[in-house]
Amino acid sequence: MTGIFGRLFGKPREDEYRGSSSAAKERLQFILVHDRINLSPDRMEAMKREILAVISKYVDVEGDNVEIALQKRDRDSLLIAEVPFIKPIVASYDDSDEYTQPHDPTRTRDDT
């Protein structure tokens, strides 16, 4: 809580306790995003399954790690999808690379 109204309450305490207000906020965000586009959680699930089925026709998808969710940005609602593909098998990957080359911060372990 660091917005302009946060200051009115003094410094937030550093403890771990989240209180029921975080539950209220999370529940509200879930409720409102569905209210705003008039889509029930059931229909949302059905839509996700269909989207995933279409994508899967073209590429191999890591079905367990797909995330498709509604999000709000200010007063607009967006559908955000994160669809990881199954990694292609790379023929000649040399493990020793990691030890002989200087660390490149733009390169992650998953880059192949």
Place this chain on the structure above:
Amino acid sequence: MGAKVVTITSGKGGVGKTTTTANLGAALAKIGQKVVLIDADIGLRNLDIVMGLEKYIVYDLVDVVEGRCKLRQALIKHKQFPELYLIPAAQTRDKTAVSPADMIQLTDQLRGEFDYILIDSPAGIERGFRNAIAPADDVLIVTNPEVSAVRDADRIIGLLEANNKNPGQLIINRLKPEAVRRKEMLSPDDITDILGIRIIGIVPEDENVVPSSNTGIPVTLIEHSRAGQAFRNIARRLMGEKVPFMSLEESSGSFISRIARLFGSK
């Protein structure tokens, strides 16, 4: 020139629309504005009681709309403020007795004579609500820091957008700073994050509010009341003044709870 029409609405009932309308009216009148309050809650008239004017009603909103009296005859003058008037709702009719067009026509007749026309909207999103917002230049949405009230406020904001009204400004009523600090109540920041509209006022829970509605003397008139102060600030912000939000830290809880915090207990 001409009055600004401000509608006070909420979606959910019982969040403090009528209290807010009465107090903003009194606060504006106190700083020299000529104000008329219209109770648009036909069938569940209440604003007259909160204003302490229930004994003076002869004609009401429906009488005006249906031509049984002149507009002037339905204006009840407040006893304390010569520049504060009320047009009461009818108690024995329902919302369909008035149309959005009637409300626009009525407020157009009043605009020339007043600085502010405040409309107390009924709860809900049906005819009464549509009547109340039809003539509005500005809309104030009253909510409480609770899931159901904020959800309903969001619905109202959506309906205002759909009706090409500006999105309105938010009044968070009955906030308990102590509960916010304990993280057991949504904070003003949480609520603006969720609703994405501007806050025009935060009214702390205040034990003076119920006695004030018991007696019909708006809490704005009680100098030491925190809620009264919050309403006075909102009135000045409505007039375009930049008024800093009062520190809710100060108002929080009892002396004892502050001492308890000092010694590190919860």
